[in-house]
Amino acid sequence: MKRATIEDVAALAGVSRQTVSRAINDKGEISPATKEKVMAAVQQLGYQPNRQAQSMVTQRTQTVGLVIPDISNLFFPEVARGVQDTARKHNYNVLLCNTDDDPDEEIRMLHSLAAQGVDGIIIIGNAADQVTTQTFADSYGPIVMVNRFFDHPNVNIIIVDNEQGAFLAVEHLIQQGHVKIGMLANKNFSRSQVRRVRGYEKALTENGIPYDEALIVGASPTLEGGYNALNQLLGEHPEITAVFTYNDLMGIGAIRAAHDLNKRVPQDLAVVGFDNIGLSSIFIPSLSSIHVDKYEIGQRAMNRILNMLDTPNKSFAPIELPVTLIPRESST
Amino acid sequence: MKRATIEDVAALAGVSRQTVSRAINDKGEISPATKEKVMAAVQQLGYQPNRQAQSMVTQRTQTVGLVIPDISNLFFPEVARGVQDTARKHNYNVLLCNTDDDPDEEIRMLHSLAAQGVDGIIIIGNAADQVTTQTFADSYGPIVMVNRFFDHPNVNIIIVDNEQGAFLAVEHLIQQGHVKIGMLANKNFSRSQVRRVRGYEKALTENGIPYDEALIVGASPTLEGGYNALNQLLGEHPEITAVFTYNDLMGIGAIRAAHDLNKRVPQDLAVVGFDNIGLSSIFIPSLSSIHVDKYEIGQRAMNRILNMLDTPNKSFAPIELPVTLIPRESST
DNA sequence: ACCTCCATCGTGAGCGTTCACGCCAAGTTT
DNA sequence: AAACTTGGCGTGAACGCTCACGATGGAGGT
Known part of the structure; x- marks a missing residue:
């Protein structure tokens, strides 16, 4: 038929x-x-x-690209849902791309999306070849970046208040009486990584605790990364009584590592994470975290793309999303 | 430019x-x-x-639709990765659709994908309006269904051995000495749900334990669902010493619920889940589970679509994937 | 010298839309 | 009554590509 x-x-x-x-x-x-x-x-x-025929003449494909590190990472499905639900409301389709935090892969993905002819691109996460991004921004349609910075008329940015979040987390640990506070960081360079370290440092120094880089150990931002990083950190600095982790996955990995070392959480080691993924409230012990509205990030990113498509020459203000501390069992 | x-x-x-x-x-x-x-x-x-122009004449969009209940559910990201990685290798794009287990939404998604003109569709999960599916299979290209049954030349199926998996799980609990074994089931009807209940029943009766439907309580297949279901089950049947859960999310929810009831896992309550999601090995206590190769499901589904596209009139054998028991702390 | 043949390349049509026009009749103005 | 407007509708072209042909030319055979 x-x-x-x-x-x-x-x-x-x-x-x-x-x-x-x-x-x-x-x-x-x-x-x-x-x-x-x-x-x-x-x-x-x-x-x-026929969509293809329509696209031929309107020069619009009704499709956007969503470039993320890894959909298996618990942070991103919620963001993706935010993007997809919003897109669907406006008759748009979403092409999902996983980069695995590999800059080369990201570039390949961008080229692939360009070939496919998407109307706009949403990029989240670390990797970023500045040259390629520049090329794209110049010759391409709207781009929205999350937790990344790029100054270009075609590029809009959405950031969460990473520094403030980290500050709240560490200050909370200090209020609980901790002094020897380590950090499990993201070994990959990223804007959020830098800001979270800065917030960590700020909370310490503002409370008269010396900032010591040796207490920061980097790893991949995953369960395994957190697990290994905590082992390393406690191996080198057994005096530590609390850790702030780059994200919740690392935090949960750290709790597991502490458990395997026969350390009780929070009595022997307090942990605070970042992102407040759904799992954190269920984990045993539940993980204190910094809440970030991931679904909203997706929504706003997609809406911003649509706005930029509607009014091409208008410039939009960056979006900054607030964060809040959610104290739970792992630190109280 | x-x-x-x-x-x-x-x-x-x-x-x-x-x-x-x-x-x-x-x-x-x-x-x-x-x-x-x-x-x-x-x-x-x-x-x-230009992809659109190519599509116009070749009648191929190089795009497939992937319809799943919810990408936020830890089971599906891995499947999606399997599909996407395979698709990308063959220069295909994937359009991801979340149905939230809503049959109406699924129908809308299918229509949307048809309008978009995808070359094939992969459907995973419960919902299924038989009439719509029939219509699609008749007038449309290749369809691959996972854990669902549909007899049609355009439809291929991939199933995991659900009954065997459930059997292994429950038999394991019996071998650990448990007799009062409950089940936290999926309240939504699905093929896998039916088969897992059957495996549960089979393991009990083959070991001389009476099968009692009252020990099965249905809930949504999520963390919260498992949490609530266990509370309900233990409220009605406090004699229970072990539960088999429809999936790992429910299993982890159940462990959390037991923890909140001051029950130790596995001493007071043993738990075995299904799917072996990445989280299960990290959770405290780690969750025994039935391993399913989720990435492979995605790979095979996508490859099957490509095969069907290549040789339209050939008929392919259904794919059945084996399962294995992974005993962990929650039951040993 | 002629014809044949194959390798190489060009031409027109068509895929299904939308856009910029142009046309026509009926109503409105002067 | 002639001229002007306008709401309603149709016509050709264009979007960028591939497919089925047709054209060309040089190598080879007779």
Whole structure:
């Protein structure tokens, strides 16, 4: 069974293609009577316009690319849902790309998305070849970056208040009486990584605790990364009684590592994470964290893309999302 | 900067469009010399063929739809990665759709994918309006279903050995000395749900333990669902010493619930889950589970789609994936 | 010298839309 | 009554590509 074309509808309704088009996209210039007639024919044939053909002439594919490190990382599914749900509301499709934090892979993904002809791109995460990004921003449509910085008329940014979040987390640990506070950081360079370290440092120094880089150990921002990093940190600095981790996955990995070392959490080691993923409230002990509205990030990113598409030359203010501390069992 | 077209390349290389096309898709009928010349022009202009235009004539969009309940559910990201990585290797794109286990939403998604013109569809999970599926299978391209059954030449299926998995899980609990074994089931109807209950029943009866439906309580297959379900089950049947859960998320929810009831796992309550998601080995206590190769599911589903696309009239055997028991702290 | 043949390349059409026009009749103005 | 407007609709072209042909030319055979 072949798919109906606009021509078929036109024939059945006894009008021209253009009239059918007018009826469907109701851009006026059509009488109610003929419109009804056309719509009946559309219904009867189950006609749906061919997206590819539409794209050819409108130069819009109704598709955006979403580039993330890894959808298996618990942070990103929620963001992706935010993007997808919003996209779908506006008849947009989302092409998901995983970079695994590999800059080369990211570049490949960007090229692939360009070839596919997406209307806009949302990029989250670390990797970033500045040159490629520049090229894209110059010759391409709207780009929204999350937790990354890039100054370009085609590029908008969304950031969460990483420094403040880290500050709140560490200050909380200090208020609980901790002094020897380590940090499990992200070994990959990223803007959020830098800001979270800065917040960590700020909380310490503002409370008269010397900042010691040796207490920061980097690892991959995963369960395993956190597990290994805590072992390393406690091996080198057994005096530590609390850790702030780059994200919740590392925090949970750290709790597990402490458990395997026969250390009780929080009595022997307090842990505070970042991102407040769904798992953290369930884990035993539940993990204190900095709440970030991940779904909202996705929503706002997608909406921003749509706005930029609507008004190409308007410039938009960066979006900064607030964070809050959620104290739980792992630190109280 | 406008994107280069095939015409631009042709002009620069001093040949015709067709020759450029021949050079790019190397379908023979071209001399090495001109091919080289064309490729140089392609390189120089950074030419990439327009996908929409290609689709118009080839009737292939190089895109497949992946319909899942919810990407936030830890089971699906791995499957999605399997699909995406495989797709990307073959120059395919993946359109991800979340149904939230809502049959109406699933139907809407299928229509949306049809309108988009995907080359094939992969569907995972429960919901299923038989009529719509039938319509699609009839008029549409290849469909691969995971853990669902549908007999149709256009439809291929991939199933994991759910019954055997459940059997292994429950038998394991019995071997640990448990007799009062409950089950936290999926309240949504699904093929895997039915099979896992059957495996549960089989293990009990084969070991001379009476099967009692009252020991099965249904809930949504999530952390919260497992949490609530265990509370309910222990409220009604405090004699229970072990539970088999529909999936790992429910298992972890159950462990958390037991913890909040001051029950020790596994001493007071043993738990075995299903799916072996990455989290289960990290959780405290780590969760025994039935291992399912989720990434492989995605890979095979995508490959099967490609096979069906290549040889439209060939019929393929269903794929059945084995499962294995991974005993961990929660039951030993 | 002629014809044949194959390798190489170009030409027109068409995929299904939308956009910029142009046309026509009926109503409105002067 | 002639001229002007306007709502309603149709026509050709264009988007960028591939496919089925047709054209060309030089190598080879007779």
